[in-house]
Amino acid sequence: MEALPLQTIPLLPExxxxxxxxxxxxxxxxxxxxxxxxxxxxxxxxxxxxQCSQCGEYVNNNENNSDRDxxxxxxxxxxxxTFYCEDCNETYNSDDNExxxxxxxxxxxxxxxxRDN
Numbered sequence: 001m002e003a004l005p006l007q008t009i010p011l012l013p014e015x016x017x018x019x020x021x022x023x024x025x026x027x028x029x030x031x032x033x034x035x036x037x038x039x040x041x042x043x044x045x046x047x048x049x050x051q052c053s054q055c056g057e058y059v060n061n062n063e064n065n066s067d068r069d070x071x072x073x074x075x076x077x078x079x080x081x082t083f084y085c086e087d088c089n090e091t092y093n094s095d096d097n098e099x100x101x102x103x104x105x106x107x108x109x110x111x112x113x114x115r116d117n
Contacts, residue, residue, distance in 0.1 A: 035057040068091060
């Protein structure tokens with residue numbers, strides 16, 4: 001079943017809709033869309049979701065990624081805003097950190113610290 005944005009969720013007669021995670025009937029104003037357009041109640045949002053540090057979308061704790069500074073990313077932002085240092089095995093935010101090709105091959109990228117050591 002395809003998820004519907006909050007604006008299009010059919011409300012029950014009480015003006016409530018079920019939370020995608022717990023099925024608790026919740027008023028529309030207390031629901032938040034996650035990155036997959038699932039309507040999430042505030043309790044489940046606090047307990048099971050983190051906000052992507054790049055795009056602001058809510059991502060399930062089991063589906064998020066992080067860098068060495070513990071910034072949280074959705075999959076799309078992780079793929080486009082981070083790089084993996086081949087030497088220290090850490091992931092860095094590519095917007096805040098320079099990365100360098102080592103000359104060994106174009107795909108072997110390292111952080112500034114590893115380049116200088």
